[in-house]
Amino acid sequence: MSSPLKILWVAAEVFPFAKTGGLADVAGSLPPALKKLGHDVRILLPKYACTKSQPIHSLNQEIEIGKTKATLFAGKLAEDVPVYLVENDAYFDREYLYGEPGSEYSDNAERFSFFCQAALKACKALDFQPDIIHCNDWHTGLIPAYLKAIEDPWYSKIRTLFSIHNLGYQGNFSMDKFPVTALPDRFSGPEGIEFYGQMSFLKSGLIFADALNTVSPRYCKEIQTAGFGMEGILQQRSNSLTGILNGVDYSVWNPATDRLIAENYGPGSLSQKQKCRDALIKKFSLKIDKNTPLLCMITRLSSQKGIDFLMEASEDLKNQCMVVLGEGDSKYENFFRELAKANPDRFAVALTFDDALAHQILAGSDILLMPSIYEPCGLTQMYALKYGTVPIVSSVGGLDDSIQPFDGKTGTGFKFVPDDRKSFKQALQNSMACFADKPGWERLINNGMDMDFSWDNAAQQYSSLFQDIQPNH
Ligand code: ADP
Numbered sequence: 001m002s003s004p005l006k007i008l009w010v011a012a013e014v015f016p017f018a019k020t021g022g023l024a025d026v027a028g029s030l031p032p033a034l035k036k037l038g039h040d041v042r043i044l045l046p047k048y049a050c051t052k053s054q055p056i057h058s059l060n061q062e063i064e065i066g067k068t069k070a071t072l073f074a075g076k077l078a079e080d081v082p083v084y085l086v087e088n089d090a091y092f093d094r095e096y097l098y099g100e101p102g103s104e105y106s107d108n109a110e111r112f113s114f115f116c117q118a119a120l121k122a123c124k125a126l127d128f129q130p131d132i133i134h135c136n137d138w139h140t141g142l143i144p145a146y147l148k149a150i151e152d153p154w155y156s157k158i159r160t161l162f163s164i165h166n167l168g169y170q171g172n173f174s175m176d177k178f179p180v181t182a183l184p185d186r187f188s189g190p191e192g193i194e195f196y197g198q199m200s201f202l203k204s205g206l207i208f209a210d211a212l213n214t215v216s217p218r219y220c221k222e223i224q225t226a227g228f229g230m231e232g233i234l235q236q237r238s239n240s241l242t243g244i245l246n247g248v249d250y251s252v253w254n255p256a257t258d259r260l261i262a263e264n265y266g267p268g269s270l271s272q273k274q275k276c277r278d279a280l281i282k283k284f285s286l287k288i289d290k291n292t293p294l295l296c297m298i299t300r301l302s303s304q305k306g307i308d309f310l311m312e313a314s315e316d317l318k319n320q321c322m323v324v325l326g327e328g329d330s331k332y333e334n335f336f337r338e339l340a341k342a343n344p345d346r347f348a349v350a351l352t353f354d355d356a357l358a359h360q361i362l363a364g365s366d367i368l369l370m371p372s373i374y375e376p377c378g379l380t381q382m383y384a385l386k387y388g389t390v391p392i393v394s395s396v397g398g399l400d401d402s403i404q405p406f407d408g409k410t411g412t413g414f415k416f417v418p419d420d421r422k423s424f425k426q427a428l429q430n431s432m433a434c435f436a437d438k439p440g441w442e443r444l445i446n447n448g449m450d451m452d453f454s455w456d457n458a459a460q461q462y463s464s465l466f467q468d469i470q471p472n473h
Contacts, residue, residue, distance in 0.1 A: 004038040005466050007031075008130040010119050012112070012139035013097060014043055015252075017051045017075065017083065020097055020353070021300055022246070022379045023137060023165045026215070029249035030462065032079035033455035037463050042128060044119050046092040046111075047073050047085035056085060063121040066182060070118050072125065078251070084126070086118045101301075102329040109173040112201060113181045116142040124154060132466045135162045138171030141205030142181060145193060148208050149184055159469045161462075162209035166376050167228050168304055171201030196229065206233050210240070210469040213462075215377035216398030217243035222374065244462065245401055246377040247455030253359075253383040260359040265388075267449045270442070273363065273388050280323065280364025284348035288321045293435045295320050296365035296389070298358045298380055301328025301336075301351075306371030306394060309419050311335050316425050321346040322369075323361050327353045362387045367431055373418055375399045385412055385448035390434075390441075392427050394418035402453070408440060412448040 013019050015028035031041045047056070056075035063070050073085040086092070091111045099105040120143065123130060135143050144160040178188050178199055187193055193204040206212060212234075214220045220243025224234045234241060251257075255273070256266040262279035265272035277294060280286075288294060299305045307329075310317065317339075324336050326349075333351045340347040350357055362368070368384040370393045377398030381391040390406075391413040393399040403413040416427040434440050467473060 003467075004040060005131040005470075006128065007034060007039050007041045007132045007134055007466065008119065008123060008128065009034075009041055009043045009134045009136075010116075010140045010143065011043070011045055011136040012115070014045045014077075014083065017045060017054050017056075017085070018048050018097055019355070022377065025249065025252075025379055026165065026246055027136065028077060029247065029252070029455055030459065031081050032077055033247070033459035034462060035079040035081050036456075037459055039463070039466075042082045042084060042130075043077065044084045044086065044122060046115055047087040048092050048097055049094055050097075051085060056083075058087075059084075059126075061125050063118060063125050065114055065117045065121060068114065070114075070121075072122055084122060086115060086122065088114065088118075091115075101327050108171070109177045109199075109201075110180045112139045112171065113142055116140060116146060117182070119143055120146055120150070120155065123158075129154065130158055131470065133158055133160050134462075134466075135160055135205055135209065137163070137165050138169055138200075138202040138205065141171060141201035141203070142183070142193075143205075144208035144210075145181075145183055145187055145204045149187065157471055159211075159466075159471070160209040161211045161213065161465060161469065162205035164206075164212065164214040164223070164376065166304075167202070167214075167223050167230060168374070170195075170203070170228065170230075172198045173201075175199055203230065203233065206230060206237065211465055212237055212241040213465060214241070214243050215246045216401045217245065218401045219243060219374075219376045219397035222397060226374075242461075242465065244458050244465075245398060245453075246379060246382075247458045248379065248382050248386065248453040250386065250454055253386055255363055255387045258359055258363065260356045261363040262360070265363075267388075267446055270388060270445065276360070276363035277365070280360060283360070284323060285344075286321060286323075286348060287345040291436070292321055293366040293432065294364070295322040295367045295369050296324070296361045297322070297369050298325045298361055299370070301326040301332035303329070304373055304375070306373050306418070307332040307335065309371055309373070309424075313421050313424055314339070316421070316428060318343075320428075322348075323365060324349045325352075325354065325357055325361055327351060362389055365389050366435060367392055370394065370399060371416075371418070371424065372396055372399060378402070381413070382451075382453045385451050385453075388445040388449055390414070390431065390444055390448065392416070392431055406434065406444050406447070409443070410447065412444070412451060 013024040417423040
C-alpha cells in the first residue's frame with residue numbers, strides 16, 4: 001500500500017450505534033476495512049438516544065460551536081476503529097435520527113450544520129489532524145464548505161471526499177436559515193450552496209469537496225443525466241466523480257454464523273434454511289406449503305423503493321405469499337397493512353424497524369423483491385445472495401451492477417425493467433417456474449451464495465482515491 005493516511009470518517013448513522021438504512025452498514029464496515037489497509041481511520045457521528053445502548057464513555061472533552069456546547073464521547077468498532085460521538089442532547093437525544101417515519105425534524109438545518117462544525121472542532125480538540133475527511137451524504141455536506149471558509153492554517157492540508165449514498169436526500173432548506181450555517185455571505189449565492197432559491201447541504205458537498213464518489217458504477221452514470229437537479233453540477237465534476245460498488249460485512253451478514261436466525265446454514269447445508277423458513281412461517285402464522293415460494297421485502301417504505309409501482313401491480317402479487325418488514329410513509333404502510341388483512345394466511349407485515357427480524361426474514365424467505373425506482377447501490381440484495389434468497393430486482397443502479405439474470409446456468413437472480421408491469425410479471429413468472437425446478441433452483445441459490453462482495457476490493461479503490469487528492473500527489 002502507498003502511505004498510510006489519517007482519515008476522519010463522518011456520517012449521520014453508523015451500525016451498530018445508529019441505523020435507518022444502508023449508510024449505517026457502510027459506515028460500520030468500510031472504515032474497519034480501511035484500517036486493515038493500514039490507515040488511521042476514526043469515525044464521528046452524533047450521539048442519539050439510541051446510541052446509549054452501546055458501550056460508550058465520555059471523553060470529558062467539551063467543544064464550542066458559537067455559543068452552543070457539545071461533549072465528545074467515544075466507543076469502538078471492529079479492528080479497534082475509534083468512534084467519536086457528538087453529544088448535544090437538545091439536538092440529538094431524540095427518538096428518531098431525522099424525524100418521525102415519513103417526516104423530518106423542523107430544525108435539521110440547525111442540527112446538521114452544528115454537527116459539521118462539531119466535526120472540525122473535534123479534530124482539533126482531539127489533536128487528530130486528518131489528511132482526509134470522508135464525508136457521507138447531505139448531513140455532512142457543509143464540512144467541505146467550512147474547510148474552504150476557515151482561516152486557521154491547522155486545517156489547510158485537510159482534503160475531502162464526499163460520498164453520495166443517495167442523491168434523493170439533499171438537505172434543502174429555506175434560505176432564511178442560511179445564518180444558522182454561520183458560513184460567510186459569499187457562500188449563499190449560486191456559486192455557493194444556493195440551489196433553486198433554497199440552500200442545499202448536498203450541493204455544498206458536491207461543489208466544495210476535493211473528490212466525489214457514489215456507491216455503484218451504474219448509479220454514477222445515471223446521476224449525470226437524472227440527478228434530482230444536480231446533474232449539471234455532476235457533469236461539471238465528472239472528472240472528480242467515480243462509482244465504487246459497496247461491499248458486504250460478512251461478519252454481520254452470513255447465515256453460517258448469524259446468531260439471530262433459527263438455524264445456521266451454508267451452501268453445503270441448505271436443508272437448514274428450510275428450518276429458518278418454517279420458523280418464519282410459524283412466527284407470522286402463515287399457511288403455505290413447501291411448493292410455494294415465500295417472498296419478502298425488507299425496506300424503508302419510501303417512494304424510491306418502488307412501492308407505488310407495487311400498488312399498481314398488486315394484482316400480480318395477489319397469488320403470492322409474502323412477508324414485508326418496513327417503516328416509512330403512511331400510505332405505503334396502509335397498503336401493506338390492507339394486503340395482510342385481506343390475505344392473513346399468505347401475507348404478513350411488520351411495520352417497524354427491527355434488525356433481528358431483518359436477518360430472520362432474509363434467512364427464512366425464498367425470494368427477495370426489490371422493485372426500486374432508483375437504487376444507488378442497495379445492500380439487501382447482496383445480503384440475500386449470501387442467505388440463499390433469490391433477488392428479483394429492477395435493473396437500476398447498484399441492483400443492476402450486483403445481480404446478473406439467471407440463464408439456467410449462470411446468474412444470481414431475476415431482473416425487470418423499472419416501473420414496467422409486463423416485465424415485472426415476466427420476472428415473477430420466471431422465478432416461479434425456476435422455483436418449481438428443484439435442481440435449477442439449487443444451482444441458482446448456489447451461484448448467489450458463491451458471490452463475494454466483501455469490502456477488500458472497494459477499500460482498495462477508496463484508498464487510491466484518498467492518495468489521488470493528497471496535496472503532494
Ligand atoms: P437503503 O440504504 O436505501 O435503505 P439498502 O438496501 O442499501 O437500502 O440498505 C438497507 C439496510 O437497512 C439493510 O441492512 C436492511 O436490512 C435494513 N433495513 C431496512 N428497513 C429495515 C427495517 N424496517 N428493519 C430492519 N432493517 C431494515
